[in-house]
Amino acid sequence: MIMTTTSKNRRKIPAVALSEENQKATQQITNALDGAEFKLVKVESIAFSPLNYRKYISEEALQQFAQELKQHGIISPLTLRPLSANRYELVAGERRLRAAKLAGIAAVPASVANLSDEQVTEIQLAENLQRENPHPLEEAGAVKMMQDSGKSIQEIALRLGKSKAFVYSRIRLLALIEPFQEMFLGDAITIQEAFAIATLSADSQQDFFASVCNKWKNEKHFRFHNLDYALDRFRYDLKEAPFNTRDKKLLPDAGACTGCQFNTASLKSLFPEYAKQAICTNKDCYHKKCAAHMLLQLSAAIQEHQPNALLFNGEPSEYTLELVQSIPEAAALPCYSCYDISIYGPPEPPEREDYENGYDDDMPDFDEEGYKAALEEYQTETVEHNMLLQSGKVLKGVVVAEGQIKCVFFSKELPATRNRQQPQTAKQVQEAIKAGSATPELLQAEMERIQAKEIRAKEIDREKVQLVMHQQFTEVLENGFADLQLTPADHAAARLLVYQSLDYKSLNKVKEMLLPNTDDFDRDNNDQFYEWISGLTDSQFSYLIRMAVTGKPESKSPNHITAAFLYKVARGAALNIEAIEQQQAQKAATRQTRVAERIKELEKRIGKLKAKE
Numbered sequence: 001m002i003m004t005t006t007s008k009n010r011r012k013i014p015a016v017a018l019s020e021e022n023q024k025a026t027q028q029i030t031n032a033l034d035g036a037e038f039k040l041v042k043v044e045s046i047a048f049s050p051l052n053y054r055k056y057i058s059e060e061a062l063q064q065f066a067q068e069l070k071q072h073g074i075i076s077p078l079t080l081r082p083l084s085a086n087r088y089e090l091v092a093g094e095r096r097l098r099a100a101k102l103a104g105i106a107a108v109p110a111s112v113a114n115l116s117d118e119q120v121t122e123i124q125l126a127e128n129l130q131r132e133n134p135h136p137l138e139e140a141g142a143v144k145m146m147q148d149s150g151k152s153i154q155e156i157a158l159r160l161g162k163s164k165a166f167v168y169s170r171i172r173l174l175a176l177i178e179p180f181q182e183m184f185l186g187d188a189i190t191i192q193e194a195f196a197i198a199t200l201s202a203d204s205q206q207d208f209f210a211s212v213c214n215k216w217k218n219e220k221h222f223r224f225h226n227l228d229y230a231l232d233r234f235r236y237d238l239k240e241a242p243f244n245t246r247d248k249k250l251l252p253d254a255g256a257c258t259g260c261q262f263n264t265a266s267l268k269s270l271f272p273e274y275a276k277q278a279i280c281t282n283k284d285c286y287h288k289k290c291a292a293h294m295l296l297q298l299s300a301a302i303q304e305h306q307p308n309a310l311l312f313n314g315e316p317s318e319y320t321l322e323l324v325q326s327i328p329e330a331a332a333l334p335c336y337s338c339y340d341i342s343i344y345g346p347p348e349p350p351e352r353e354d355y356e357n358g359y360d361d362d363m364p365d366f367d368e369e370g371y372k373a374a375l376e377e378y379q380t381e382t383v384e385h386n387m388l389l390q391s392g393k394v395l396k397g398v399v400v401a402e403g404q405i406k407c408v409f410f411s412k413e414l415p416a417t418r419n420r421q422q423p424q425t426a427k428q429v430q431e432a433i434k435a436g437s438a439t440p441e442l443l444q445a446e447m448e449r450i451q452a453k454e455i456r457a458k459e460i461d462r463e464k465v466q467l468v469m470h471q472q473f474t475e476v477l478e479n480g481f482a483d484l485q486l487t488p489a490d491h492a493a494a495r496l497l498v499y500q501s502l503d504y505k506s507l508n509k510v511k512e513m514l515l516p517n518t519d520d521f522d523r524d525n526n527d528q529f530y531e532w533i534s535g536l537t538d539s540q541f542s543y544l545i546r547m548a549v550t551g552k553p554e555s556k557s558p559n560h561i562t563a564a565f566l567y568k569v570a571r572g573a574a575l576n577i578e579a580i581e582q583q584q585a586q587k588a589a590t591r592q593t594r595v596a597e598r599i600k601e602l603e604k605r606i607g608k609l610k611a612k613e
Contacts, residue, residue: 036113066102077109201282243293297405347381350374466558487572526564
C-alpha cells in the first residue's frame with residue numbers, strides 16, 4: 001500500500017519584482033502546495049507535462065544521475081497533479097523521473113496538488129529559476145514562458161534579476177534549431193558560437209548543420225575551426241544587395257528588408273554586433289529577392305532594347321538559365337559567351353592631369369598640344385564609335401550576370417588583336433613619360449600609333465562627308481519630287497539596284513548574255529564601274545530610284561559601291577558637295593598640323609633620351 005500524508009510548506013514560489021496581480025497568483029500556488037498530498041506514486045502512472053519548456057536533457061548526465069539514484073534513491077519529491085484515478089501529470093522533477101526510469105525505480109515520492117495550467121507553468125518556471133547554474137537554453141525557455149504569459153522584457157529582467165541585454169541574449173538562443181540546441185547542451189559549441197549560429201534563419205541553420213555539423217556526435221572533441229568564415233556563406237550584406245532593400249513589392253510575402261526579423265540592423269537588441277552592418281540571415285529569402293529583381297531587370301531590358309542576343313560572362317549557372325527560361329522572350333534569344341564576341345564600348349576621354357609636367361624642367365608645365373591632340377583623337381574615336389553603331393554592323397546584346405543586367409553593342413567576330421599583345425594606349429604613354437620610364441621604343445611606337453590613327457582619320461573624313469551628304473540629300477528628297485530631272489547618275493543607280501537584286505543564277509545569265517567582260521572590271525574602282533553601268537539604256541522614275549538608293553544602309557559608307565553611286569546621284573542633283581568637302585578639309589588641315597607638331601615633339605624627346613644613353 002502506498003503511504004499518503006499531507007505536506008506543509010513543501011514549496012515557496014518567489015515573488016521578486018512581481019506585480020500585485022502576479023503576487024496574488026503566486027500566493028494561490030503557495031496555498032495549493034501547502035495542502036499537497038504526499039504519496040509514493042508508481043512511475044508508470046506519471047505522464048510528462050506538455051507545458052514544460054525544458055525539452056532537452058544531456059543523455060550522459062542523465063545516465064550518471066540514474067546511477068546515483070540506484071544508490072541513494074530520490075531525496076526530493078516530485079510535484080504532480082491528478083489527471084484521473086491513479087493517473088498523474090508531472091509538474092516538476094522531469095529529470096528525476098527520467099533518471100528513476102533508467103535506474104529501474106518502480107515508485108517515486110511525490111507531492112500531489114490540484115493545480116491549473118497557469119499554476120503549473122509558474123511552478124515549472126520557479127523550479128528552473130531556482131536551480132544552480134541553469135543552462136542558457138533553460139534560461140531561454142524560462143524567458144519564452146514568461147513572454148507567452150504576457151510579460152514585458154522589463155518585467156522578465158526584473159523577475160530574473162538580470163539586465164535587459166541578458167534577456168535579449170536568451171531570446172536570441174530560442175532561434176536555434178533542435179540539432180544545434182542538442183549540440184549546445186552537449187557542450188559541442190560555446191555560447192558565443194550558439195549566438196552566432198542563431199543569427200541565421202531556420203532554413204539556413206538546417207543547411208549549415210547538414211554541411212558542417214551532421215557528424216558531430218562521431219567526433220569526441222568537435223570544434224569549429226573558423227565559424228565566422230563558415231557562416232559567411234549564409235549571411236549577406238544588404239548594403240551590397242543588387243535589389244532595393246526598401247521595396248515592399250519585390251516579394252510581397254516577405255516585404256521590405258528594413259524592419260525584417262532576419263535583418264540584423266532591425267534587431268539591434270538581439271544582434272548588437274551586426275546592427276550597423278545590416279546583415280541578412282535568411283539565405284532563401286535573399287536569393288528569391290535576387291531572382292525576382294533579376295527577372296524584372298531582364299524583362300525591362302528586353303522590352304526596352306529589343307536585343308538580338310543574351311550574353312554571359314563565361315558559362316551561365318543553372319540558376320541563371322532557369323531565370324532566363326522563365327521569360328519566353330528571353331528564352332527565344334540566342335546566347336553567346338562574352339569571351340567569344342567583340343563588345344564595343346565608348347572611348348574614354350583624356351584626363352588633363354596626365355599631361356601635367358612635374359618631372360622635366362626643359363618642358364612646359366602643361367603639354368597643351370599633347371592634350372589637344374589626345375582630345376581630338378578621343379573625339380575622332382567617338383565619331384567612329386557612333387558611326388559603327390549606326391552602320392548596322394553590330395548587334396544589341398543584354399549581358400546577364402549575377403545581380404546585373406546591362407545592354408551593350410557587340411559583334412560575333414572576335415577582334416583581330418584578341419590573340420596578340422595589345423598596343424600601348426596614349427594614356428599609358430603619358431604615364432610613362434610622367435614617371436620618367438619612357439623609352440625610345442615606346443615613343444617610336446607612339447609615333448606609329450599616331451600615324452596609323454591619322455590614316456584612319458582620313459578614312460573617317462570621307463565617311464563624314466558621305467554621312468552629311470547622305471543626310472542633306474535625303475532631306476531634299478523628302479520634300480517631294482517636283483522639278484526633278486532624270487540624270488545619267490539616276491540611270492546608273494537604277495541599273496545598279498537592279499543588278500544587285502539579281503539572284504546568283506540570274507546574275508550569271510546576265511553576265512553571259514550582256515556583260516561578258518564584267519570580270520575585267522576592278523570592283524574597287526567605283527568610278528570605272530560607274531562609267532560602265534552608265535552606258536546601259538536609260539530607265540525612268542527618277543524619284544523612286546533615288547529613294548531606293550538612299551534607303552540602302554550601304555549608301556552611308558563611302559567605301560561601298562552603293563554610296564559611290566549615291567555620291568554621283570547627289571552631285572547630279574546639284575547638291576553642294578564641294579562645300580561639305582571644303583569644310584571637312586579645313587578641319588583635317590588643322591588636325592594634321594597638330595599631328596605634325598606632336599610628332600616633332602616626340603622626335604625631340606627621343607633625341608634627348610638617346611643623348612642620355
